[in-house]
Amino acid sequence: MTPATSFFTPVEADLQILAENLIKLVGNDHPILYAAAKHLFGAGGKRIRPAIVLLVSRATMLQQDITQRHRSLAEITEMIHTASLVHDDVVDESDVRRGVPTIHSLFGNRIAVLAGDFFFAQSSWHLANLDNLEVVKLLSQVLMDFAVGEIQQGLNRFDTSISLETYLKKSYYKTASLIANSSKAAGVISEVSAETAEHLYEYGNHLGLAFQVVDDILDFTGSTDTLGKPAGSDLKSGNLTAPVLFALEEKPTLEILIDRQFAQDGDLEQAMTLIEDSQGIQRARELAAYHAKSAVEHILELPVSEPHQALINMADFVLGRLY
Template sequence: MKSIETELKQLNQNLHTMIAAENPILYSAAEQLFNAGGKRIRPTVIFLISKLLNKNQIVSIEQKRLAEITEIIHTASLVHDDIIDNCDTRRGMETVHTAFNNKIAVLAGDFLFAQSSWYLANLNNLDVVKTISKIITDFAEGEVQQGIKSFDYHISIEEYIEKSFYKTASLLACSCKATTILNKSNKNIQNDFYLYGKHLGLAFQIIDDILDITGLSKDLGKPAGSDLINGNLTAPLILTLNEKSKLKKMIYQEFQFKENVNEAIKIIKNTNSIQKAKDIAEEHIQLAIHIIKRKYYYTNSQELLLLTYYLLNRIN
């Protein structure tokens, strides 16, 4: 995204400064994550919305700081996710709990959440604080829901979508809304971009879950099929359960044999469940695009629309 290259470069520099800690182990644990890179989807969305809504197409200092805060919150959630899912690699690098241990990883995640809260408070905007604080509550709710439904083949698509909102879409929805609050936009605009972020986030999660079945480990940055191993039942699997009862037995046995995971992936691929899951993701992408095209189809909305289409094309 050419128009925000400068902002993204500055974001990467600032993140290292913002996570500085006196304790060298804590610092190196946090830095490990940022060195692993990532797609920076959330800051990109914030920067593009900021430019879209600002008459002079600039990103304010507060909006830049918001982008940094959301990336720190996202990264903190990954540290805790990796512990819960017992994931050894992330983006091709050792996860924090693998490089150090679980205790350090938990503390590193807590430290990042605390740092994000500190910088959030310093924005001196109560509405933004309320909006962004909800994300951290939603993360916990999503993790609890996922834990309760672990290896539970009775899970419905509706429950899966709700859990996906808490774990992924809430962050995008709330950060998009907070961007508009910092732009002093009215409630209608705030609500529009909240919904835009929500639909984008849901599509992003569904696509991620499809890639866990269809992708290669080297492209995913984590082992393929790791959702199945961890009992995290996602859209492609849920949509296959009605057709293939053999899967229920494997889930009941918690995929105890490695060949079970490979067989389950093969079963899912031999149905049209991946296409059905993709259709659900596309529905959310179209709802997000509709919001932009209906009300915000200015000359500088092209990059935001391109990013939205790009998320869907990750599985083509």
């Protein structure tokens, strides 16, 4: 599998500037929050979301350099994403994310919740300073979508009657909304046409959905080392994803196990086996491939360039995480 960072060559220097700026954005007036920010932003990570913003920015500004507004948007996007992860880890009671201790495991729940709130507030302040009402509206929608997605996921725990449409809507709220709206926002800052801005939104939407479906497949096929958490964690917590929903259509026993919330010894292991013996994972792969292909179709009309090709390759990378 080709690492995502190999697609970032056109924005490698931009990402270096972003990494240096992220901790500065928080400021050091609040020692614990600053320590939390250093832990989060200093850990590196793939920076896929800000990289997409920067690639869209460069792909739509071929005749001139990207602006400070584009750079700020990328930083805001990463800050919003990081804030959402801090809150997710509190809700999910996760002690480790991608092999790194979570904020709440290091500082406690109270600090983690406040840190997430602070990062959201900081991103909103920097967003307002972009002085572009349309961009403010786009990214403000993301903040609302995160909350709706988390609530929807909580309400649907162990609910075997949820539809694929409901699952995809939740996946949009939790993952695709940020990529879709920040991609469109980058185009708005570049002053692209309304039609092109909508195509950029759909690129991010479909790419985000593909990314989430792949993540959900990896919960069954990935190793603990790869995932940074035990395989089957989503299923155990009652979060029913695409492979489960497809498997439920052909494995009636699976519904019984989920309905009783894996209360008996061996229930979870039996459920995992039923899913692996079904077409659930394969059908989820096909769903991810559909959304990755759809993402690329929405940006084919952008001018040919290195950043444009990198955006196309990003769809291949998302699917490549499965192999």
